[in-house]
Amino acid sequence: MPEQPELTIQGWGPHPADASADASGERAPALEATLPKAARRHLARELGWTPRSTPPVGIDEIRLPASRLPDDARAALAGVVGEENVRTDRESRLRRAGGKSYLDLLRRRSGDASDAPDAVVLPGTTDETAAVLALCSERDVVVVPFGGGTSVVGGLAGIDPDDRPTIALDMGRMASVQELDVPSSMVRVGPGMRGPALEEALDRSGLMFGHLPQSWEFATIGGYAATRSAGQASTGVGRFDDLVAGLTLATPSGVLELGHAPASAAGPDLLGLAVGSEGTLGVITEVALRVRPKPATTAYEGWSFRTWAGGLAALQRLARHDLLPDVVRLSDADETRANLLNSGSAGARVLRGMLRARGHAEGCMLVVGWEGLPDIVRARTRAASALLREGGAIRLGRPVGEAWRKHRFGAPYVRDTLLDSGLLVETLETAATWAALPTVYDAVRRALRDSLTRGSRRPLIMTHVSHGYPTGGSLYFTVLADRDEELPIQQWLAAKRAATDAMLTAGGTVTHHHAVGADHRPWMDREIGPLGVEVLRAVKARLDPKNICNPGVLLPD
Structure with missing residues (x-):
């Protein structure tokens, strides 16, 4: 069997001509080429961060x-x-x-x-x-x-x-x-x-x-x-x-x-x-x-809820009636806002305007996906859509779902560019019962915010439900903050310790899918x-x- 491509030594994914890229020092695209101007401004404002160049040492210097x-x-x-x-x-x-x-x-x-x-x-x-x-x-x-x-x-x-x-x-x-x-x-x-x-x-x-x-x-x-x-x-x-x-x-x-x-x-x-x-x-x-x-057919689409609590309640109803989709991803307001700004497309700008007009300017986006035989997919979609509308959701349609599907493996590549620009970028995850999920969500976010706030520097904590079960769901947190260049490892270890203690005390598991590892x-x-x-x-x-x-x-x- 032919050799499979390897990950780069200091980042994610093989850059073009992976081996020679390492030797020549070729890096991920610059921040300006990775994120639209609106997204860069949003990050600077939310984090109290000024982008700076923090490239890694050369491979031969390791x-x-x-x-x-x-x-x-x-x-x-x-x-x-x-x-x-x-x-x-x-x-x-x-x-x-x-x-x-x-x-x-x-x-x-x-x-x-x-x-x-x-x-x-x-x-x-x-x-x-x-x-x-x-x-x-x-x-x-x-x-x-x-x-x-x-x-x-x-x-x-x-x-x-x-x-x-x-x-x-x-x-x-x-x-x-x-x-x-x-x-x-x-x-x-x-x-x-x-x-x-x-x-x-x-x-x-x-x-x-x-x-x-x-x-x-x-x-x-x-x-x-x-x-x-x-x-x-x-x-x-x-x-x-x-x-x-x-x-x-x-x-x-x-x-x-x-x-x-x-x-x-x-x-x-x-x-x-x-x-x-x-x-x-x-x-x-x-x-x-x-x-x-x-699958003979697939159906991916987007929905919007005015509030995080409303989205969680809707997922709970879907779970109770055995109508959870094959793919479910409910983003909180912070993640929804960042995703729309990161898109930078004309379609995303139109969508943001429509959501503002409908009272969802601070809304929470839900991406759902069904796969299987056409009649079954249609029946599941129809039944789930009725419950989502009862919960106050607005249907955003197939383009939103397909856009997520197209870019769903892209986040680790963006991380490399953010690391090159002086940011802390990390994720953590957990799972809890539907009853405990709101408490876990609040507790972890509060712990991360308290640990990573330093004067005018604040973290951006984005969260989504990535999996649903009859009795509960998972929470996936993405954390961005201005990196402490003197003690970057200690900065994250303290935040991770505080967040993990908080999630366990609130009723979450130490890991839903990342595993235990050493961490x-x-x-x-x-x-x-x-x-x-x-x-x-x-x-x-x-x-x-x-x-x-x-x-x-x-x-x-």
Whole structure:
């Protein structure tokens, strides 16, 4: 299978001619070319921020420690996977240094790659993966599984309390469809396969997987499984953990084959234990997925509510009557205003004028999407629309929905430009019951605002409901603030700590779909209780007795 494009070292997505761009210092477009003038003025006014040039250091200036992998361990690994699949060169190690969170990018942009692995190892089979894990367990080498490198919670930080040599186990060689079972609507794939490649392979048989997180272009199937991912259409088609029929997990103690039957009552669900394990129990080497026919029709459209509370109440009614769309995205007034200004199109200006005339100048936009057979889509759309109108919503039509659909993967690219202009840009997310959602929303926003306000400098906090369930929904917060150039990492850590404490106290979960990683593990005692943490520790001790499998994530110190 051809090599899949890699993310750039200091940002998101491959710029044109990715490798040469790194060498020449080519960057994302300037702020003026990325955001319309109205959007730039809005940000400056809201944040008390003056745009400034804060480019990253050159790639050749990044400080990379020498590899600590012993020569005999390197030779032994090469004996398992082949000499060409054990790499200690500078570029291979830099490209697998951490993920793409704000903190990850701050470190890389400042020239710090102290968290880079000592080597990159690329297994080609389950047997090779198991052999690598056994060898590393024997030689006390830490293993961090690596897929697309898109973690935003420190999932690839390579933290080890004993400071042992670390390898990134890159699953890129295991990136193909292994079996397509059309009658059973199932496909078995390697963990290194990316979303676009899977959809292309399924398309030839009239099928689709349809799991579309914002990282879809680069994230891998193994990463989805390890982090219990959610996609943009998960309200309708299910979260990733709903779509996994089985998987193979290689551990230092052996190989587990889990699931594959349509359903089973054979004791506790070990498959559910492996999904979301974040590389702490072993490495996922194969995933069986439930797929579905490509939809015969799609319908994406926009609506507007006068208030956030009105929008939440409408979603709650849809959920109660089993009418939630496949895609649901309710933006608060701050996010709605920013999105309309960022568009910069003539259509968006006309829409803003219409909303003002209808009393929705500070309104909240809802994007909904349905997919499936034409008669079913029409019936669902008609029934849901009636409830939305009862809740006071104005229908904005298909162009609004299709505009969101067209640009839905674009935010991480814009982030690079904002970072170059002196801003803090980060996201966090949670979920709560419908009853608790308004309280969680207020509490998190208040905590972020209090932490990040410094005199005339204020944060802009934009929020949307990204997924709906019968009992509640998720909240996704995007935070922008003038970056503290002296202590940028501490600035965000303080805000993150305050926001996470607030969301848990108000009734939210520590994460809805970003996973735990290193960033959220201090709160796992509160999330699942001390006994729950001890249960996970006991399982890990059995499968990974030397604690070599991604020891710096999931479980608190």
